[in-house]
Amino acid sequence: MFIQCDDCRSSWDESVLEMDQAAHQLVQEEKFRDEAIRSAVLIALVDDNVSEPEIQSLLELSDVLFDRPIDREELGRLCSIARQAGIQANNYVLTVSKRWTMQQRLLALQGMFLAATATADDVSPEKLKMLHSMRDLLELTDQEFEIAIDDALNYDIA
Numbered sequence: 001m002f003i004q005c006d007d008c009r010s011s012w013d014e015s016v017l018e019m020d021q022a023a024h025q026l027v028q029e030e031k032f033r034d035e036a037i038r039s040a041v042l043i044a045l046v047d048d049n050v051s052e053p054e055i056q057s058l059l060e061l062s063d064v065l066f067d068r069p070i071d072r073e074e075l076g077r078l079c080s081i082a083r084q085a086g087i088q089a090n091n092y093v094l095t096v097s098k099r100w101t102m103q104q105r106l107l108a109l110q111g112m113f114l115a116a117t118a119t120a121d122d123v124s125p126e127k128l129k130m131l132h133s134m135r136d137l138l139e140l141t142d143q144e145f146e147i148a149i150d151d152a153l154n155y156d157i158a
Contacts, residue, residue, distance in 0.1 A: 008099045028099075033068035035096040036108040037061075040115040041078045042089035043131070047124040050079060057118035060157045061111050089130055094137050105138040109145070110152035118157075 002011040040061060044054045055075065063069040070078075081087075089112075097105055112134060116127040135145040 010099070030068075032100060032104050032108075033066045035100075036066050036104070036111050037068060037070065038078060038082070039089065039093050039096070039108050040111040041075070042082055042087060042092055043112040043127060044115045044118075045079060045082055046089055046116075046130045047126045048083075049124075051119050054115060054118040057157050058115055061114050061155070064157060065107065065111050065114070065155060090133055090137060093134060097138055100138075102144075105140065106144065106148040106151075109134055109138060109140070109148045110155070113149055113152045114155060114157050 001014050003014050003017065004011050037058075040058060044050050044058060055072070058075055059070065059072065062075075093108075093112075097108070100108065113131060116131055117123050134140075135142070140148070
């Protein structure tokens with residue numbers, strides 16, 4: 001049997017009713033981290049080419065930015081699944097970001113920006129266009145978007 005949340009409309013196993021608030025928040029935070037990493041991976045895949053600098057950036061930002069380290073094997077699986085399923089970054093982010101807090105939206109944007117600009121001298125037009133579309137998808141003002149990008153430049157990611 002499943003229960004549907006009145007706020008986010010997600011379906012949950014009925015055992016969720018027995019969770020305490022702290023456990024629930026921990027589960028939600030872990031879910032966000034996974035979704036944010038997937039969002040960054042999808043941005044890296046926008047031009048269908050993931051370079052070695054992008055791989056290194058994704059591995060580091062999963063650890064440093066999202067506190068959810070992944071290895072090359074897991075990253076490869078995420079890329080393969082996304083490619084095989086034809087998952088588009090904008091559709092994915094639009095779907096999952098509805099339950100994110102503003103702070104999580106800004107953090108996810110920073111991860112996507114860092115993944116897209118890992119090869120700063122050769123950022124594809126497709127990635128730039130997708131990054132700009134994230135402002136509207138994440139329901140950010142121009143100022144919030146610019147501040148998040150500026151703050152992302154302070155992270156020491158490959």
